[in-house]
Amino acid sequence: MSTTKSVSVLGSTGSIGTQTLQIAAELPEQFRVVALSAGRNLDLLEQQVRQHRPQAVALAAAELLPNLRQRLNDLRPRPELLAGAEGVAAVAAWPTAQLVVTGIVGCAGLLPTMAAIEAGKDLALANKETLIAAGPVVLPALQRSGSRLLPADSEHSAIFQCLQGTPQPRKAQLSTGVPTPGLRRILLTASGGAFRSWEADALQKVTVADAVKHPNWSMGRKITVDSATLMNKGLEVIEAHYLFGMGFDDIEIVIHPQSIIHSLVELADSSVLAQLGWPDMRLPLLYALSWPKRLPTPWRRLDLAAIGRLDFQAPDARKYPCMDLAYAAGRQGGTMPAVLNAANEQAVALFLEERIHFLDIPRLIERTCDQHRRDWHGAPDLDLVLKVDGWARQKVGELQAQAVVTG
Numbered sequence: 001m002s003t004t005k006s007v008s009v010l011g012s013t014g015s016i017g018t019q020t021l022q023i024a025a026e027l028p029e030q031f032r033v034v035a036l037s038a039g040r041n042l043d044l045l046e047q048q049v050r051q052h053r054p055q056a057v058a059l060a061a062a063e064l065l066p067n068l069r070q071r072l073n074d075l076r077p078r079p080e081l082l083a084g085a086e087g088v089a090a091v092a093a094w095p096t097a098q099l100v101v102t103g104i105v106g107c108a109g110l111l112p113t114m115a116a117i118e119a120g121k122d123l124a125l126a127n128k129e130t131l132i133a134a135g136p137v138v139l140p141a142l143q144r145s146g147s148r149l150l151p152a153d154s155e156h157s158a159i160f161q162c163l164q165g166t167p168q169p170r171k172a173q174l175s176t177g178v179p180t181p182g183l184r185r186i187l188l189t190a191s192g193g194a195f196r197s198w199e200a201d202a203l204q205k206v207t208v209a210d211a212v213k214h215p216n217w218s219m220g221r222k223i224t225v226d227s228a229t230l231m232n233k234g235l236e237v238i239e240a241h242y243l244f245g246m247g248f249d250d251i252e253i254v255i256h257p258q259s260i261i262h263s264l265v266e267l268a269d270s271s272v273l274a275q276l277g278w279p280d281m282r283l284p285l286l287y288a289l290s291w292p293k294r295l296p297t298p299w300r301r302l303d304l305a306a307i308g309r310l311d312f313q314a315p316d317a318r319k320y321p322c323m324d325l326a327y328a329a330g331r332q333g334g335t336m337p338a339v340l341n342a343a344n345e346q347a348v349a350l351f352l353e354e355r356i357h358f359l360d361i362p363r364l365i366e367r368t369c370d371q372h373r374r375d376w377h378g379a380p381d382l383d384l385v386l387k388v389d390g391w392a393r394q395k396v397g398e399l400q401a402q403a404v405v406t407g
Helices: 014-027 042-052 062-071 084-092 108-120 129-145 154-163 199-204 223-229 230-245 282-290 321-332 336-352 358-373 382-401
Strands: 005-010 031-038 056-059 080-083 101-102 122-125 149-151 183-190 252-254 262-266 273-277
Touching: 005 014, 005 062, 005 108, 005 282, 014 042, 014 101, 014 282, 031 042, 031 084, 042 056, 042 062, 056 062, 056 084, 062 080, 080 084, 084 108, 084 262, 101 108, 101 282, 108 122, 108 129, 108 336, 108 382, 122 273, 122 282, 129 230, 129 336, 129 382, 149 154, 149 282, 154 183, 154 262, 154 273, 154 282, 183 230, 223 230, 223 336, 223 358, 230 252, 230 321, 230 336, 321 336, 321 358, 336 358, 336 382, 358 382
Parallel strands: 005 031, 005 101, 031 056, 056 080, 101 122, 122 149, 183 252
Antiparallel strands: 183 262, 262 273
């Protein structure tokens, strides 16, 4: 009986996707790539298809499908080529896939992730927005389908790994929002991002070039800006709430500049467990792919003597206003986290286009959330989540056009 696990990769040309495929190439006896989806990067996608020979390939940009078909015309056997949202959803639910890696950035990953869940697939979740925007929808769907959700980002993987050795129900081990007996507190570590050594007043001088230079991690531009605002950590607080069933008062953020400790858990007896490793996304991805096994790798081993010291400090709320916005949205729950997430995505996109200043990002998010309060809903379905997501993006654009955020 083959022990090779069949994998579908959503967002194969992005940071998560390329690193997942690197793991599959390094460990071909463990993982076989059976389906891929991508956006518009045809050059890289063609290389991936030729290397991994998947059964199916989907392009979110449907207008590029004829070009891709022509590029792959000589392949035998040729993969099934799909396009648009329906094609990406088909790749997410591909019949031979045992595990789906969700590497699509932002709320665009929500529908294909739901398609994978409805098909009963296990998920390596690298798209945090799925749970943040639609946690009240996703968790019941997981329970209905029997899909297993394995966190693939570094912080939640660290928590997940720490909890594997604690007595707990099987469902809690698989991160389905079931509270973990004996878990008292979660400590999410944050690098502090590109501006961790800057004074708050100096943020007036921030440029896009400054914001996309992460001191520790190699990530996409959007998530690197989120790290600079600390919104990435605020969003992870909401995700941890849904994954591990913890209240917001029991999930804390601590700045850890070295990014060696990826997160910690405090247990009822006051013991604190931590997961350590170099800042390398392949580690949590591999654990999500291989769980419950641990696979040997030739990767660089941690050298604590070479690191020398590990530092910690409390985050400065004045410097990182997005952190408190995320806590507030998470505590309100319902549709508010979806609005927060969409407003952040849109505001960061405007910043990367140099249409707003860095400090306008939290201002736009806060005013969008404030304007949603009268239409807030406590128990949304998927259609409502998508509706408020679209509303929030439009509202950010309106506020920017009205120059409401200046000053």
